[in-house]
Amino acid sequence: MAISVKGLRKMKETVTAKDVAKLAGVSQSSVSRVYFEGAKVSNKTREKVLTAAKELNYRPNEFARSLITNKTKIIGLVMKGVQNPFYPQVLKQFTIAFKQYGYSVLFIHTNNEEIQSEDVETLLNYNVAGVVITDAIMSLKVAEAFKQNKIPLVFFNRKLDNIDFYSVCCNNLNASRHIAEYLLSKGATNFVYISGNSNASTSLEREKGFSEILKHRNVAYRRYSSDYTYKGGYDTANKIIAEKNMPSAIFAANDIMAFGVMDALRENELKIPADLRIVGFDNIEMASWPTYQLTTWEQPIEKMVETTVDYLLNEIDVYTGLAKAVEIEGVLIERKST
Amino acid sequence: MAISVKGLRKMKETVTAKDVAKLAGVSQSSVSRVYFEGAKVSNKTREKVLTAAKELNYRPNEFARSLITNKTKIIGLVMKGVQNPFYPQVLKQFTIAFKQYGYSVLFIHTNNEEIQSEDVETLLNYNVAGVVITDAIMSLKVAEAFKQNKIPLVFFNRKLDNIDFYSVCCNNLNASRHIAEYLLSKGATNFVYISGNSNASTSLEREKGFSEILKHRNVAYRRYSSDYTYKGGYDTANKIIAEKNMPSAIFAANDIMAFGVMDALRENELKIPADLRIVGFDNIEMASWPTYQLTTWEQPIEKMVETTVDYLLNEIDVYTGLAKAVEIEGVLIERKST
DNA sequence: CTGAAAGCGCTTACAG
DNA sequence: CTGAAAGCGCTTACAG
Structure with a gap:
């Protein structure tokens, strides 16, 4: 690196506010x-500047800007x-x-269930304006790092028990109760719940609402642990079939598992919904x-996204650290699987 | 905004290299x-600094860093x-x-086939180190903007005729030729190609290779225009069925259309592969x-990604603007649909 | 190897 | 409304 900073700049031919100012005949401040x-x-100055800017x-430079304002237009x-x-x-x-509000998205992929410190470092290094965490969880320590830096954070489609944060979910409890009632009304008498990842709040709540109603009605109910994947649903269904104690209704904690269940059942010549009713999420x-x-429960994604964005923009404006578990109502979509 | 810059900083309690220097008893340069x-x-200085840094x-600050180096660790x-x-x-x-090389991904979603100027602005404003464009195209003018700013760019899974850029694709021509030969070997005699979006290079090349072989063999061949979506495949299959001139083999330009085709055929009591063989991509x-x-053609995603990343990192290191259409060989995955 | 100083490209009180 | 100047938090020749 024998090139001086100035040299580098010349190479890239970066046009700065100074250049524009000179051409427009105004001060850099005006630019x-x-x-x-x-x-x-x-308006006169504005026009002079815009003309010069266009020509050049x-x-x-977003970075110079961010350096001063200590704000970015990046959401992690x-x-x-x-x-x-x-x-x-x-x-x-x-x-x-x-994008509508001028923010860009820095995409972070976590391999593990829990967000790793290197990813957190990235978010903090870039001084993101806010963070959305979808299907991941976070240690208390990491959570505190965001609070310390006054970076607003939303758990989207996840709720953390031990951490005081804003979360936006579908009302999973109501949804799963509704699904249980619905399957009962269809005449099902023997129920199975197939869970998602064991530490996902969504799976726990869906199980809770579902089992609550069924236990209350005193009908046969059992649960199987799975992992929110197609293969998980497929394998679980095969396990159920092998046990030769077929339920009359299965509620899979998400759609993709339900597909696995359906494919496994069909491979075994079982008819849906005649032999068995299936509901996803x-x-x-x-x-x-x-x-x-x-047949599945529609998550109100648009409303959930809107709620999240509203919260983040407000917090970016004035940080309050408001913690709240927002739950938005979804709706049952009835199809042929029931 | 009555708060001075200094005031703002204090509020956020930003720790700077200066603070660390003071605590460590070294200069800011050393930090x-x-x-x-x-x-x-x-090592002595390093340790002093790291200890102080940890305490504080x-x-x-990535932005201050980027401002000087005129480089970012962001890929669009x-x-x-x-x-x-x-x-x-x-x-x-x-x-x-x-991530392995310390780069983060700024995710840009284009609604239109062609990347819009606002998205381009975002990429340029953030002075991204490099850009990967997947299923989108770009005007010559926009392409030039990246060249001017010496930002390396790769078209991934798309090739542009009129623009001189580096692109990384699967070898679509070889693949589709192979698929045609394969279907012929299975005894198919009447062929259909269902295209993706009309201006996608992938669809054009897959059609070219496929039809080339079939025309050469003088077998019945026709094409249908579709759009790379499930619904597109589904609707096209229904159209074909309505025409009452069933082919013995269909090559859909991607898997998701093939699924639509299969579902439509099955709804009409057609057996796959007995009545008709299907291949996707x-x-x-x-x-x-x-x-x-x-049965489908496996795109060698890992190799394609690796090639793209290698190119970008090299160009980030020393910009050459090298343009080349790299094609990587895939492989046929044989399953029950044929 | 280390420190003092200049400078990256902006924003922002301040004074006029 | 506008300009001159300070400063954001860094990197980097330069001199020692």
């Missing part, structure tokens, strides 16, 4: 004011399971929503495909 | 050297179709690969699901 929202400039192809979005189409959909919606696009026609 | 890769510091919870990744599971998979693999995870068991 800055034209590009800084809320600053006051006369000027673009304000943490995601684990891209395999479940629900999450790419969520990513897309967040990206679109944030999420209402991903595939649930409406002819092969599956899965 | 910087500890955190700057390649700089030389004595110091973290170098542009994506359109999160609906096709192929792309989330690609996103994941890129994120993991780049991509080998997404779902292709191996029992419902589909789709």
Whole structure:
């Protein structure tokens, strides 16, 4: 690296506010004011600056800006399971929503259930304006790091017991109660719940609401542990079949597991819904495909995203650290699997 | 905003290299050297700095750093179709690969086929180190903007005729030729190709290779225009069925369309592969699901990602603007649909 | 190997 | 409304 800083700059031919100022015949401050929202400039100055800027192809440097304002227009979005189409959909919606407010999305992929310190470092190093965590959890220590730095954080589709944070979920309890009532009304008498990952709040709550109603009605109910994957659903269904004690209804904690269940049942010549009714959760696009026609609970993604974005923007504006578990009502989508 | 810059900083209690220097009893330059890769510091100084840094919870400011080096550790990744599971998979693999080299991914979602100027602005404003464009195209003018700023760019899974850029694709021509030969060897005599979006290079090349072989053999061949979506495949299959001129083999330009085709055929009591053989493209995870068991062409995602990352890192190191259409060989995955 | 100083490209009180 | 100047938190020649 024998090149001086100045040399490097020349190589890249970076156009700065100074250059624009010179060409426009105004001060650098005026150039800055034209590009800084809320600053006051006369129309005359503005025009002179914009003309010069256009000629030079000027673009304000985000980093210099961030350095001073100590603010960025970057939102960190943490995601684990891209395999479940629900999450790419969520990513897309967040990206679109944030873009409307001038924010970009830094995508963080966690391999583990718990967000790793290197990923946290990345978020802190970039001084992100806010963070959305989807299907991951976080240690108390890490959570504190965000609080210390006054970076607002939302758990999306996850709720953490021991940590005081804002979370946005579907009302899983109501949903699963409703699903139990619905299956009862269809005449089912012997129920199975297939769980997602054991430490996911969504799975726990869906189990709670579902089993609550069934136990209250005193009907046969049992649970199987699975992991929110297609293969998990598939294997669990095969296990159930092997046990030769078939239920009359299965509630899988998400759609993708329900698909696995359906495929396993069909391979064993079982008819859906004649022999067995299946309900999933999420209402991903595939649930409406002819092969599956899965009855499921629609997560109100748009409202959930909107709520999350609203909260984050407010907190970015004035940080309060408000913690609250927001739950949004979804709706049952009835299809042929029941 | 009555708060001075200094005041703001105090509020956030930002720890700077200066603070660490004071506590460690060294100069700010030394602190910087500890955190700057390649700089030389004595172990003694390093330890003093690290101890002080730990106590103060110091973290170098990426923006100040970027401002000077005129480099960022951010890669812009542009994506359109999160609906096709192929792309989330690609996103994941890129994120993991780049993380190994300290790069983070800024996720850009384009609604339109062609990347919009606002998205380009974002990438340029953040002075991203490099860009990966997956299922989108780009005007010549925009492409030039990246060249001017010496930002390396890769078209991943897309090739642009009129623009001189580096692209990384599967060898679509070889693949589709192979698929045609394979279907011929299975005894098929009447062929259909279902295309993806009309301006996607992948679809054009797959059609070219496929039709080339069939025309050469003088067998019945026709094409249908579709759009790389499940519904597109489904609707096209229904159209074919309505025309009452059933082919003996269908090659759908991607897996997700093939699923739509299969579902439509099954709804019409057609047996796969007895009545009709189906081949897809991509080998997404779902292709191996029992419902589909789709014969397909596996895109060598890992190699494609690796090639892309290698190129970008080299170009980031020393910009050459090298343009080349790299094609990587995939492999046929034979399943029950043929 | 280390420190003092200049400078990256901006924003922002301050004074006019 | 505008300009001159200070400063954001770093990196980096330069001199020792």
